[in-house]
Amino acid sequence: MPSPHTAQPDLPRPQPASLADLFFSFTWLALQGFGGVLAVIQREMVERKRWMTQEEFLEDWAVAQIMPGPNVVNLSLMVGGRYFGLKGALTALAGMLAAPLVIVLVLGVLYTRFGGNPQVAGALRGMAAVSAGMIAATGMKLAAALGKHPLPLWLTLPLAVLGVLMVAVLRWPLIYILLGLGGIGCVLTYRKLST
Numbered sequence: 001m002p003s004p005h006t007a008q009p010d011l012p013r014p015q016p017a018s019l020a021d022l023f024f025s026f027t028w029l030a031l032q033g034f035g036g037v038l039a040v041i042q043r044e045m046v047e048r049k050r051w052m053t054q055e056e057f058l059e060d061w062a063v064a065q066i067m068p069g070p071n072v073v074n075l076s077l078m079v080g081g082r083y084f085g086l087k088g089a090l091t092a093l094a095g096m097l098a099a100p101l102v103i104v105l106v107l108g109v110l111y112t113r114f115g116g117n118p119q120v121a122g123a124l125r126g127m128a129a130v131s132a133g134m135i136a137a138t139g140m141k142l143a144a145a146l147g148k149h150p151l152p153l154w155l156t157l158p159l160a161v162l163g164v165l166m167v168a169v170l171r172w173p174l175i176y177i178l179l180g181l182g183g184i185g186c187v188l189t190y191r192k193l194s195t
Helices: 019-032 038-048 054-066 071-114 118-148 153-168 174-194
Strands: none
Touching: 019 038, 019 071, 038 054, 038 071, 038 118, 054 071, 054 118, 054 174, 118 153, 153 174
């Protein structure tokens, strides 16, 4: 009988079983993402389905943010492409966009009819508050990965706090923050990994 301390062989990583699995997984993600899908996609891809590690999610999310277009659409293309190439990228993209497109069109028609109703306006404000809470909770979850970053925590934490301040308080354009702080972070990490 093997010792409990014996290293277990690496089990194969879970992955989408087919293009249909990929499509329906991203459709389900998109349908859960009212007000923002970051919290949902992190939970589903990393914690539930385990198609990505937390570190892979952070790396891919960082790349998705600096590419033009919606972050989650960029991420869906990367995840689909990782498992099924171009077909997978297009399938994940279709899953991410098809159902929300129909819902947005229906909601747009309904909003033009009922948008002036005070109950509708109150419901929309309530959804915005929930969305902000979900994003904050995801940020706290992702912050735990800073401990595994090559740079020491005393350096990564101030960069993260400075980024939040530049976005939330100073309201600087995201491109300047990404190029400035992101560039500094890349250079420092590259130098650390080169030594």
